[in-house]
Amino acid sequence: SQQGEEDPQALSIQEGENATMNCSYKTSINNLQWYRQNSGRGLVHLILIRSNEREKHSGRLRVTLDTSKKSSSLLITASRAADTASYFCATDGFDQGAQKLVFGQGTRLTINP
Amino acid sequence: NAGVMQNPRHLVRRRGQEARLRCSPMKGHSHVYWYRQLPEEGLKFMVYLQKENIIDESGMPKERFSAEFPKEGPSILRIQQVVRGDSAAYFCASSPRGVQNTEAFFGQGTRLTVV
Numbered sequence: 001s002q003q004g005e006e007d008p009q010a011l012s013i014q015e016g017e018n019a020t021m022n023c024s025y026k027t028s029i030n031n032l033q034w035y036r037q038n039s040g041r042g043l044v045h046l047i048l049i050r051s052n053e054r055e056k057h058s059g060r061l062r063v064t065l066d067t068s069k070k071s072s073s074l075l076i077t078a079s080r081a082a083d084t085a086s087y088f089c090a091t092d093g094f095d096q097g098a099q100k101l102v103f104g105q106g107t108r109l110t111i112n113p
Numbered sequence: 114n115a116g117v118m119q120n121p122r123h124l125v126r127r128r129g130q131e132a133r134l135r136c137s138p139m140k141g142h143s144h145v146y147w148y149r150q151l152p153e154e155g156l157k158f159m160v161y162l163q164k165e166n167i168i169d170e171s172g173m174p175k176e177r178f179s180a181e182f183p184k185e186g187p188s189i190l191r192i193q194q195v196v197r198g199d200s201a202a203y204f205c206a207s208s209p210r211g212v213q214n215t216e217a218f219f220g221q222g223t224r225l226t227v228v
Contacts, residue, residue, distance in 0.1 A: 030213040042117075042204060042219040043156070088155060092213045099169045100146060101212050105155040 005104045006089055012110040019076040021107040023089035024069075030092050032065055032072050033101065037086045046074075046087075079111045115139070117207050118187075119220035126195050126227050134190040134223045138207030145188045146206045146217060147180060156204060162188060195227045 007022045025032070031050045035043040049056045049065045049072065056063045062075040076083055086108050090101040118137040126132050138145050143164050148156040161169040162182035173180065177195075182188040192199055202224050206217040 033212075033216060035219075042221045043206075045216040045218070048216055099211070100158050100161050101206075101217055102158060103148075103156040108153075 006087070006107045008107060009105065010108045010110075012112060013079060015079060015081055015111050015113050017079055019079050019083070019109055019111075021074045021087050021109070023072045023074070023104060025072075025089075025091045026070065027091075027093060029067070032063075033090045033092075034061075034063060034072075034074050035088045035090060035103075037088065037106070039085070043088065076109075079109075081111050081113050083109060084111045085109060117205055117218050117220035119203075119205050119223050121223060122221060124223055124225050126225065128196060128227055129194050132192040132195050132199070132225055132227075134192075134203050134205075134225070135187045136190070136205030136207075136220060137187040138205075139209075139218055142207035142209050142218070144208045144211060145182050146208075146212075147188075147190050148204045148206065150202045150204060150222075159190070159203075192225075195225075197227050200225055200227045 005024050013019055029051050031048050033048045034046040036046055037043045047058050047061055047063050049063050051067055060077045065072045086106040088103050088106045090103045093102050117139055120135050124132055145162045147159040149159055150156045158172040160173050160180045165184050177193045179191045202222045204219055204222045206219045208215050208217045
């Protein structure tokens with residue numbers, strides 16, 4: 001079964017606004033990770049949140065995790081044009097042996113100047 | 114410490130030819146993962162390897178695809194007798210230990226085009 005489905009699929013906001021992306025997953029996890037992908041490039045790790053954590057911050061990023069609802073959110077505050085990218089959540093599939101990261105389809109974020 | 118290196122960045126093959134994609138993990142990383150990405154889609158897991166061992170190949174097509182991670186040298190993803198449907202971006206990632214404990218580091222990918 002697919003893990004890590006992001007919502008919305010696409011998001012367009014004005015520079016300076018906050019952007020919120022959501023992720024739902026299906027099985028138990030050890031951790032959930034968020035990655036960013038600029039067009040035509042590889043993925044860059046943003047933040048890792050463990051299953052026993054509820055919230056984590058890194059600069060302008062805030063990630064929450066609700067294991068009872070099997071969901072996570074990524075908040076980017078005070079968005080900048082350089083934040084334009086696709087954002088993916090990934091889970092480690094604990095029920096499946098925790099061997100690999102399983103990615104969702106991603107949210108394409110566009111920041112308009 | 115160089116990041117994950119993939120080569121070539123772009124590869125064009127005619128139908129029926131073989132494609133060999135290389136991935137050198139970060140120094141000290143013994144876990145390698147291969148993913149495939151179609152345009153506007155997420156990454157699909159293909160295979161997970163540790164040195165000289167295939168740990169999980171549940172995402173690999175049963176035919177034409179193979180992967181290795183030898184004791185010396187890069188990891189290789191080989192696609193034999195390529196077809197147009199193999200056209201995609203192939204990403205390699207590495208980690209120092211399993212991803213249940215740490216992040217994965219990705220290369221820039223190899224974009225395979227089958228003509």
